[in-house]
Amino acid sequence: MDHTIVIFGASGDLTSRKLIPALYNLMRSGSLPGLTRIIGYSRTPMSDDAWRASLRETTAKHAGGFDEAAWKTFAETVHYQPGDIGSAEDFAGLKQRLDSLEGGVESSRVYYLATAPQFYPPVVAALGSLGMADETAGPRRIVVEKPFGTDLATAEALNAQIHTVFRESQVYRIDHYLGKESVQNILALRFANTIFEPVWNRRYIDHVQITVAEEVPVGRRAAYYETSGVLRDMFQNHLLQLLMVSAMEAPSRFNARAVRNEKVKVLEAIRPLNPGDVATAGVRGQYRGYLAEPGVAPQSRTATFGAIRLEIDNWRWQGVPFYLRSGKAMSCRTTQIVIGFRQPPLELFSNGMRPGNREANRLVIQIQPAEGIQLHFHTKVPGAGMRLRMTDLEFSYSREFHGRLPEAYEPLLLDVMNGDASLFARSDEVEKSWEIIDPFVRAWSSAEMPPVDLYEPGDWGPRSSFDWMASQGRSWFDACPVLT
Secondary structure (H helix, E strand, O other), X not given: OEEXXXXXXXXXXXXXXXXXXXXXHHHHOOOOOOOEEEEEEEOOOOOHXXXXXXXXXXXXXXXXOOOHHHHHHHHOOEEEEEOOOOOHHHHXXXXXXXXXXXXXXXXXXXXXXXXXXXXXXXXXXXXXXXXXXOOOOOOEEEEEOOOOOOOHHHHHHHHHHHHOOOOHHXXXXXXXXXXXXXXXXXXXXXXXXXXXXXXXXXXXXXXXXXXXXXXXXXXXXXXXXXXXXHHHHHHHHHHHHHHHHHHOOOOOOOOHHHHHHHXXXXXXXXXXXXXXXXXXXXXXXXXXXXXXXXXXXOOOOOOOEEEEEEEEOOOOOOOOEEEEEEEOOOOOOEEEEEEEEOOOOOOOOOOOOOOOOOOOOEEEEEEEOOOEEEEEEEEEOOOOOOOEEEEEEEEEHHHHOOOOOOOOHHHHHHHHHHOOOOOOEOHHHHHHHHHHHHHHHHHHOOOOOOOOEEEOOOOOOOHHHHHHHHOOOOOOOOOOOOOO
16 A cells, blocks of 8 residues: 655754654665655645755755765655644645545555644644545545643544544654653563563552753743653653553553553553652752743753653552653753662661672662663672672663664554554553643642742752752662663
8 A cells, every 4th residue: 555644834943853764764674564655744845856955965964974966765655734723724725635646546645644733623623624534535644743742631622623633543742752662672572581570560560750951941842841841851751651551461462452451551650649759759840041932931940850650550669659850951862761679678687787788689679861771780799708799681672683773763654654653652542641740730720739849950860859859768870771
């Protein structure tokens, strides 16, 4: 079957930096299925050749390797249709162009919304008014980028708007984190091996830490960040996605329905928090200098750092806290999941050390910048006596698998074209995520909250974050990438 990909917001940064390089790499590796056409739609007046020339420069910069002959082959599949999202006449022109390019042959179509979120509803409405979601001539799918709403009410409204035109099975809500090899490897680690799953429960695991740290400050994104803050920017999507794949039960089959059912069950089991609980279930911070960023309000209380504690009330995880943490202007760029195991029931080799003072075993799953897994455990130091030292075993993608690792958008775009929604969020998953994060958003924006705690750029967050963990008898695993 032929495939057509329509990118709304074709002149935007996401298209040039991520989508086109990903599609080019898929073509170059021979993974792009059948005859695939790419049509960009945007207000900027441009010809096919002008858009191709622009994309050649950005693809050469962002594709992780560039071959001129391969680009010439790829460029022949790239087309551009100028038009305004608010113009019914321009959309009719797009429909006519698509019909002409497809030549009456049955074709799969993917509509990719690479626009600002406020344009999602009018694009969907325009596609519906022209019957462009009808699947008589082939599958029709729509990809929606985050942010998917700004709270539960807006997410529900957006779902309702989309469902007036597209069935849920046609909707692909994308989070590029789930396209990363190391995230998908969590499922393989747990469900393709017998050595980890037996200890992946409350009997052996003390707690779980999920950290997404960014070294860069907010910078020019202040206009967006002032309305989102760290909770909307990172927690509702990326961090909860990592929590779900870490905590879900094994699906009965590895297909979209079974996988997404298990993910939603995790969210449904997260203990609801009342307003009084929220104050002690998290810590917020703001890096010193944020108020000087262009576009930031002089007295802004926006959190650029956040840490929250969630409890999953089910048989596997009862009593095991999940700590989610993210921040801007931190010590380094890293995304990692730390499985903190319990201490041995009897301390045989204390050497005068107080019980529980020695570091416990942990499994570190590093998502970025380098991808891999590291297991930390105790070994005997050579020499007299039983002195122990923490050491590690590690698996690194770059060492074990030679060549370029696929960028996150590559497998996700391929999944959309093949109709595999396993790594995409379902409507109930998105709404449940907002139910969990909304209480924190309301509490942290309340005038009754004390001033936001400050931290220095390059730190791991405010001092209150460390004190908060210490009050629970735990400490953060603050290590810059354990794999490089």
